[in-house]
Amino acid sequence: MDSGRPPVTSRDTPAQGTAHDRAVADLLGRIKNWQFRDGTLLRASVPLPPVDPLLWLQAHEQPPRCYWRNRDHTLTLAGLGSACTLEARSEAHYAAVLHRINTLIGDEDAFFVGGVSFDGRPGREAWARFPAALFVLPAIELRQDEAGCRLAVNLWAESQQAFMREKTRLITALCQLRFDADPPWEPPVRISRREDHMDFPACAEHIGAILERIAGGSLRKAVLARRVQLHLDTPLPVFTTLRRLRAGSTDSFCFALERDGQFYMGCSPERLFSRIDRHVCTESLAGTVRRGETPEEDRRLERLLLDDPKLVHEHELVTRYVHDQIAPWVTRAETPEHAGVVKLDRIQHRYLPLCGTLRPGVMDEQLLRTLHPTPAVCGFPRREARELILEREPVPRGWYSGTVGVVSPRHSEFAVAIRSALVEGNRMMLYSGVGIVDGSRPEAEWNELEAKLETLLCAVEN
Numbered sequence: 320m321d322s323g324r325p326p327v328t329s330r331d332t333p334a335q336g337t338a339h340d341r342a343v344a345d346l347l348g349r350i351k352n353w354q355f356r357d358g359t360l361l362r363a364s365v366p367l368p369p370v371d372p373l374l375w376l377q378a379h380e381q382p383p384r385c386y387w388r389n390r391d392h393t394l395t396l397a398g399l400g401s402a403c404t405l406e407a408r409s410e411a412h413y414a415a416v417l418h419r420i421n422t423l424i425g426d427e428d429a430f431f432v433g434g435v436s437f438d439g440r441p442g443r444e445a446w447a448r449f450p451a452a453l454f455v456l457p458a459i460e461l462r463q464d465e466a467g468c469r470l471a472v473n474l475w476a477e478s479q480q481a482f483m484r485e486k487t488r489l490i491t492a493l494c495q496l497r498f499d500a501d502p503p504w505e506p507p508v509r510i511s512r513r514e515d516h517m518d519f520p521a522c523a524e525h526i527g528a529i530l531e532r533i534a535g536g537s538l539r540k541a542v543l544a545r546r547v548q549l550h551l552d553t554p555l556p557v558f559t560t561l562r563r564l565r566a567g568s569t570d571s572f573c574f575a576l577e578r579d580g581q582f583y584m585g586c587s588p589e590r591l592f593s594r595i596d597r598h599v600c601t602e603s604l605a606g607t608v609r610r611g612e613t614p615e616e617d618r619r620l621e622r623l624l625l626d627d628p629k630l631v632h633e634h635e636l637v638t639r640y641v642h643d644q645i646a647p648w649v650t651r652a653e654t655p656e657h658a659g660v661v662k663l664d665r666i667q668h669r670y671l672p673l674c675g676t677l678r679p680g681v682m683d684e685q686l687l688r689t690l691h692p693t694p695a696v697c698g699f700p701r702r703e704a705r706e707l708i709l710e711r712e713p714v715p716r717g718w719y720s721g722t723v724g725v726v727s728p729r730h731s732e733f734a735v736a737i738r739s740a741l742v743e744g745n746r747m748m749l750y751s752g753v754g755i756v757d758g759s760r761p762e763a764e765w766n767e768l769e770a771k772l773e774t775l776l777c778a779v780e781n
């Protein structure tokens with residue numbers, strides 16, 4: 320059947336099928352000679368002609384699948400299956416998981432893909448399948464970076480017996496890979512029902528209560544989030560949807576993580592931190608206005624974003640927090656003097672990056688523990704804001720406003736997990752949040768919540 324879409328690889332290079340086959344054959348040849356080495360990761364990688372990772376993922380039913388593209392487009396990873404899955408039951412175990420990742424990868428050029436929940440606890444209700452932290456080392460990996468496109472395999476086992484089983488499984492999976500076929504035809508998706516878990520009056524009431532708390536002096540900012548549940552007339556083709564979302568979110572991190580039949584997916588403009596060797600970059604991104612209909616209106620709104628005292632305050636709380644949290648870990652912190660603007664397809668944000676050199680011994684665990692969750696998604700002070708969120712929000716956040724990213728000894732990068740949704744078959748839960756500070760008005764915040772959902776909503780119904 321003709322889906323009317325491009326195949327996984329492009330048709331104007333007919334010899335690619337064979338080049339892909341050769342790459343797979345090359346990997347198979349190497350795996351066959353692998354012997355069990357206690358606790359050691361085995362990895363092989365070969366160059367591959369370019370493939371669209373999302374079309375490739377959509378064409379393969381090999382869970383758990385994962386996808387990551389960083390904001391700078393310097394790293395894209397697509398994973399099939401798991402060579403190793405690491406989980407944490409609570410925040411207290413994040414350090415152990417990150418440490419395990421580093422020892423397991425050692426000198427190999429591999430990445431774990433995963434993340435952590437908003438509140439450092441395992442998911443509840445709709446999120447019950449997601450632990451507090453989850454990281455997967457893909458069994459089969461498609462990678463695009465500055466060096467080009469590569470296909471890689473990872474194999475790790477604790478015993479000789481498990482090794483033999485995993486090796487056989489990997490060989491079978493490699494033999495089933497496809498690069499030249501059309502992805503399966505997918506019917507268009509229609510939203511048959513939309514359920515809002517918070518309407519405008521309830522939202523206005525929460526905002527009133529937060530503003531009272533702020534006036535009382537114990538709180539300066541709290542981020543209020545809501546959820547919209549969609550019932551679709553057909554299961555959501557996750558990777559095709561993410562492909563549409565990605566097309567309209569060029570300056571965003573894009574991710575999808577599969578877990579027991581569910582997917583957590585999204586495209587976030589916000590970085591928690593990135594680290595290459597000892598060089599670290601974090602940022603504050605907060606304060607929102609919509610995009611203008613004309614270039615003139617867009618510039619006028621941009622001026623408002625840069626000058627309005629409420630928006631400046633909303634952003635500065637994040638900037639100061641990020642600066643204070645990172646300061647003990649770095650020797651030199653560099654940040655521009657003035658905030659800039661990040662323009663997305665429907666909205667724009669205030670933005671200020673902050674980079675530095677990590678002091679000896681500082682690891683991802685310290686960065687994760689002290690930065691997450693920032694006042695961009697939680698509030699300030701953190702504890703007061705977190706308590707208010709738990710008390711006020713009608714549904715658990717799960718991994719929404721948690722963090723998702725990639726980890727390796729040399730390079731780690733995490734996005735703040737916003738502009739995202741939990742998907743299970745025909746059901747999709749979309750999340751959005753707004754920073755409430757002195758000067759917040761319920762109508763404006765409601766419009767901002769709606770605007771943040773729009774991009775996702777548009778990607779669902781093509």
Ligand SMILES: C=C(O[C@@H]1C=C(C(=O)O)C=C[C@H]1O)C(=O)O
Nearest residue numbers: 605606607695737751752753754
């Ligand atoms: C919480 C979200 O976004 C955050 C809140 C913002 C705001 O209130 O202005 C802007 C960007 C993010 O820091 C979200 O998109 O869900």
Ligand SMILES: [Mg+2]
Nearest residue numbers: 606607753754
């Ligand atoms: Mg805002």
